[in-house]
Amino acid sequence: MAIHREGVHHRSKSSYAYAYDEETVHVRLRTMRGDVAECTLLHGDKFDWPDSATRTRMERIGRDERFDYWQVSVRPPRRRLCYAFHLSDGDESLWVTEWGFESKPLSELPTAGERRPLHYFEYPFLHPTDVHDPPEWVSDAVFYQIFPERFANGDPERSPESVEEWGGEPTLDNFFGGDLQGIIDNLDYLEDLGVSALYLTPIFESRSNHKYNTTDYTSVDPHFGDEETLRQLTEQAHDRGIRVMLDAVFNHCGREFEPFQDVVENGRESEYADWFHVHEFPIEFEPRPNYDTFGFEAYMPKLNTENPEVKEYLLDVAAYWVDEIGIDGWRLDVADEVDHAFWRELREEVKAIDPDVYILGEIWHDSRAWLRGDQFDAVMNYPFSYAVIDFLIERDLDAGEFADKATRFLGRYPEQVNEVLFNLLGSHDTPRLLYRCDGDERLLRLAFLLLFTYRGTPCLYYGDEVGMTGGDDPDCRRPMVWDEAEQNTALREFVQRLIVLRDDHRPLRRGRIRFDRERTTSDLLVYRRADGDETVGIAINRGDDQAVVEPTDEQWETLLRTDADS
Amino acid sequence: MAIHREGVHHRSKSSYAYAYDEETVHVRLRTMRGDVAECTLLHGDKFDWPDSATRTRMERIGRDERFDYWQVSVRPPRRRLCYAFHLSDGDESLWVTEWGFESKPLSELPTAGERRPLHYFEYPFLHPTDVHDPPEWVSDAVFYQIFPERFANGDPERSPESVEEWGGEPTLDNFFGGDLQGIIDNLDYLEDLGVSALYLTPIFESRSNHKYNTTDYTSVDPHFGDEETLRQLTEQAHDRGIRVMLDAVFNHCGREFEPFQDVVENGRESEYADWFHVHEFPIEFEPRPNYDTFGFEAYMPKLNTENPEVKEYLLDVAAYWVDEIGIDGWRLDVADEVDHAFWRELREEVKAIDPDVYILGEIWHDSRAWLRGDQFDAVMNYPFSYAVIDFLIERDLDAGEFADKATRFLGRYPEQVNEVLFNLLGSHDTPRLLYRCDGDERLLRLAFLLLFTYRGTPCLYYGDEVGMTGGDDPDCRRPMVWDEAEQNTALREFVQRLIVLRDDHRPLRRGRIRFDRERTTSDLLVYRRADGDETVGIAINRGDDQAVVEPTDEQWETLLRTDADS
Incomplete structure (x- = not known):
């Protein structure tokens, strides 16, 4: 059987x-699914060749419906790396270089001759400044998104005149009076x-309830508080x-932004x-x-973010x-509709003040x-959201197809990015998750399990944690349910347990993910997170x-079952 | 026959x-060679969907041994573009979206529903500042690379003591006394x-003949001239x-750089x-x-280009x-061994002074x-160099394989980059080209024809234009042959004619390139450069x-034959 070069x-x-x-340096390769039995990275320093040539086996880290994905981690001693791949399927033996394919054991x-180093791929030099290095804390974090107008009203005097009953x-366009003091008051919760x-949707001065149409970027919306309230919230x-x-x-x-x-x-x-x-001038609002x-x-x-004044302002x-x-x-x-040059400067500006700021x-x-x-x-x-919904709720994907899709997504970004992707x-x-689940709490719990x-x-x-529901905007922005009698406290406790589980087991925060295709069936998704000696299996x-999923190791314990208390 | 999704x-x-x-915006797609008869881009504004949905046929711009490459040019009126591809092979009808494949006419x-815009690919917003915009003049330029120590000795008083006879x-490590005055003296030539x-290899103060080991970046090497000589050279x-x-x-x-x-x-x-x-300190030079x-x-x-002081200096x-x-x-x-961050700053710095500087x-x-x-x-x-050598000289590639490889290379970069790639x-x-040709001038001329x-x-x-030869460094750095008796003047005139041809026919400078696979045989490479109404065919x-290559159009003239005067 030949190795399919097109894959x-x-x-x-x-x-x-x-x-x-x-x-x-992480090096990855994609091959046609099932095509290659063994994949090896040949690597070394091009200025010290072939003396520095080393062969390292690559790991098959995943597969999707069409391809296998291989990865290996190498540490070039002089920070210079040239490399090629060797593929073997038992019959065929194939080198892959930047120049193409070559059948050799x-x-x-691979053929060298006078032009030798040209054949290979290169990671020419590893510079710390070019390393994508997200803040360490994000891998360990659990975020909670708050739409401030709807979380809690801590300071009724700040509420808009037209405020409606919680x-x-x-x-x-209606208001319920949520504000920053409301968040401060519920930090215990x-x-x-x-x-x-916490991720807060916008809090700067704006006439709307969502505040995505900023009037003044330099002050907190008066219905939400002021700079001091924000300082209190952050400090506490x-x-x-x-x-x-x-x-x-x-x-x-x-529209009310002064320059406009x-x-x-x-x-x-x-x-x-x-x-x-x-x-064209003058400004017209209608019809478009x-x-x-x-x-x-x-x-x-x-905003014209290419204008140096605007750039400086923002x-x-x-x-x-x-x-x-x-x-x-x-x-x-709307990050993808702003120019890349602006974002590069923003990163430099912000990281210079605090490299730990998550962008x-x-x-x-x-x-x-x-x-x-x-x-x-x-x-x-x-x-990720849509893949989970398609697997658990819509059933457009079976478990294997979910794993395929997830594998493809994981291959898009470097590992350190996958570690802090905002899931x-x-x-x-x-629409809210429970709404999408049509109220089926069992599915909701499975989705949470997957998320965490x-x-x-x-x-x-x-509010998702207490069983809030609601369709698309504006229905997904209902006021937080604080009355315990109306909260699904069992669900909240389940979420708490998931968070504790994540906090207690490093593999769930830092570990690589591997889908277990042998155990996965149409309805059953099985994967593992591994870090050091510890592995957590999820079914x-x-x-x-x-x-029934039998554990692969002799030493194991059940950490959590979603059906144990529902 | 099914369309191979893996391709x-x-x-x-x-x-x-x-x-x-x-x-x-240019949009490209790759499909398996011969798989697809028709390829269409569906495109529009995601905020005006499906009203803005437009279908535009894509052109097959090339193919290599495994794939076909398609391209289309679109002008999104609001600078926002969402898009999908439709492939058809007669039997099968297939949509390609960011989410995958869908069989539909x-x-x-492609399936829309509530999540519709998510399915599509996006070019979210076209910002002028993010457009890759090389200087206009480079497309029209013909460069001449000079190794100053070996081009001409215009000021013998500046020659090193150990200077050898031209x-x-x-x-x-020997010297022949070439300098900037020598270049000035030969501007007529x-x-x-x-x-x-002109592209001059380094001219700043350095002890070597090649001057890639700079002693002082702020002064012209005294054997080459001084700042005034450089100014004269540039002005003239x-x-x-x-x-x-x-x-x-x-x-x-x-090593003599003062900070070091x-x-x-x-x-x-x-x-x-x-x-x-x-x-580790102290510095040691041996064994490594x-x-x-x-x-x-x-x-x-x-140099540690991540150090802000070094960065500022350079x-x-x-x-x-x-x-x-x-x-x-x-x-x-050695541009690939310096960090990307440094190069970004260099671009900003230099382009702020003169956007027409070619980097x-x-x-x-x-x-x-x-x-x-x-x-x-x-x-x-x-x-490109190696592909030409492999086709014309080494014969590792036949003409079709050269076209395959060239097509693959052309697909790597945007069109505006291909237009100014330094060929x-x-x-x-x-080694010098004639040396590689083993003195075969016919091959040399064909290579020049391809280049131009x-x-x-x-x-x-x-010196390549007057028939200079020489193997790898240092032999490829022989002193320029100025004695007309030793020059291959017929070759020089041939190069002159190629340059005039290029200057006279815009398609040769700006036109797209298309390989004519029907006329290409093992030994015969045929391609066309087209711009506006004019097309230049090259065989x-x-x-x-x-x-014998019959022209495709009725109106045509022969511009040049390499064998006409050799």
Whole structure:
């Protein structure tokens, strides 16, 4: 049987060959599924060849419906790496170099001659400054997303005049009075739940309830509090070991943003005329705005982030809240519609103040172009969300297909990115998970189990833990249910246990993930997280029939069963 | 017959989907060779869907031994693009989205439902600042590479004491007295030859003849001239419409570089201790240096370009020669062993002074990681050199295989990069072309024909045009032959004609390239360059038998035959 060359894929200096840390390079290869029995990396220093030539077996780290994925970790002593791959399927013996394929046994080097080093792939030099190095703490964190207007009303005097009674039905533009004091008041609850980081949707001055149309980036919305309230919240959260991430809406501002108002009033003569992308003056809002906007929303004018003044303004904003308040992360709204150059500068600016700030982009698609180390630490992992929903709820994917898809997704990014990808099952932009489950709590629990045992950093959407439901925006933004009688406390305890489990077992936070295809059936997904000597096995049965999964090791204990107390 | 899904490849925001200019996005797709008869791009604005959905046929722009490559150019009116591909082979009808494959006819959109926009690929927003935009002039330029110590001795008083007689045999460390005045004196020759840009290997103070071990980046080597000579050279070249590119050796310095000498003397106590990568103090040179070097060359200590002081020093150097002398390009030595962050800053620094400066990296491999618009304009196209040599000289590739390989290479980079790739057939780092041809001038002429009619910017290595020969370094660095009796003047005239041809026919400078597989045989390579209404066809016959290529159009003329005057 021949090795299918069309399925073999590698690219140097990409997610197929990247610096994992200052001393380590990860090298990956893709081959056709089932095509190759053994894969070996030939590697060394091109200036010390062939003396430095070393052969290292690669591990098959996963497979999807079409391909096998191989990986190996190497530490080039002089930080220079040239390499080639050798594939073997028993019959055929094939070298893969940057120049192509060559049939030769593993014992012989691929054809060298005078042009020898040219044949090989290269990771030319490993520079610490180019290493993608997300903050260490994120791997260990459990996030909790709060939509502040709907979490808790801690300071009724700050509520808008039109405030409605807590527990009412959300519309696109009504208010319930949630604020920062409300979050402060419930830090006990959050600490008890076990979360270690908060993600707040925007809190800066804005007329809407969601505040994605900013009026003033330099002040906290008066209905939410003021700078002092934000400082209190951050300090008190930090005292409990809870980090705080804010939402940076830099793609667009609100219609009431002063510079935009100036353009509305003064047109081409405004000193801010070039702060936006105005197609013609004067500004018109109807039928469609004659300036660039988020979507076609006239109330969200797109900012011209290529204008040095705008850049300086926004970067100062980003720096200010890190510097002044000590926030721990920026979630970047509509991150893929802002230029890469802007994000590079933002990273430099923010990391210079505090390298531990987590920079998280809102991108719903393949985000490789933003995850090369020069822009974001991670992105919101919606592809994961939809894969889980398709497997557990929609049943568009069976367990094997879920593993296929997940494997493909894991191959997109370097390991250190996968470790801090922002995994979520819902947000203020999607229907709630329980709503998607049509109220089926068993499925909800399985989804949570998957979330908390998967590679990456989990995030809970406020209230999901007590069984809140709701369809698409605005229904997914209902006021938090605080009345214990209305809370699903058993569910909350289950979530607590998942968090404790994750905290107690390092493999669940740091360990590599491997899908167990032999045990996986249509309804049953089995995978393992391993780190050092410890391995945690996870089996998720979406079916109605009981499934028995025998452990592979002699020494083992059951950590948790989702059906034990439901 | 089924469409082989394993051969289908696309990736958003890569060389498969990139901004060509401020209004245009190029989208490419790869399919298995011969698999697909028709390929269509479905595209539109995700916020205006499905109203904005448009179908555009893609062109098959090339094929290699395994794959077909498709491309289409689109201009998203709001600069936002979401898209999917439709493939058809007559029997099968297949959509390709970011989520996978879906069998459906072209008339029906791929499955949408509530998550519709998520399925598609996206080029989320086209920002001018992120467009890779190499200088316009480079597409039209013909470069001439000069190794100054060996081009012409214009000022014998500046020659080193040990200078040897012009025409002698080069060794690794002897001198012949070439200098900048020698280049100035021969600008007439260069203008007459028709070249429009010079690439000088390093000219800054250094003890060697090649000067890749810099002693002082801020002064011209006294054996070559001084700052005034460089100014004269640049001005007089500019007066003739000839640009000047210098060589920036920023990966490493020379052993005599003052900061390094300070570290040799003062060890850990030196204020420059962190300017290098010293593994232990004191510095030792033998048996291998105990500090990082280029290769294992003790006389070329690697600079720590991550150190802000080093960065500032080198960026000032880069800026100084652009600002002060008005040079037109920097060729970056050992570019792949310097960190990406440094190159990003260099680009910003230099382009801020003059956006027309050409930034060219010396990288011998796939260079996608440096050609995303934030670092280099282009790289030295050695993969092209070796493909030409393998086809014409080594005969490791037949004409079809050359076209396969060339097609694969052209697919690596955006079109605007291919247009300014630095195509060469030899340099100070390789044996001379005539040497490789074993003196066979017919092959040499065919290689030149290929070079000057290929997509990208051609570069001649000094003296190749008059029939100079020589093996690997140092033999490829012989003193220029100026005695007309020893020059191959017919060859020089042939090169002149090629340059005139290129100057006179825009398709040869700007036109897309298409290989004509129907006319290509084992020995005969046929391709076309087309731009607007004009097409230039090129046929290269490496065989001994005459080949007849009938033109495809009725209106045509023969522009040049390599055998007409040899």
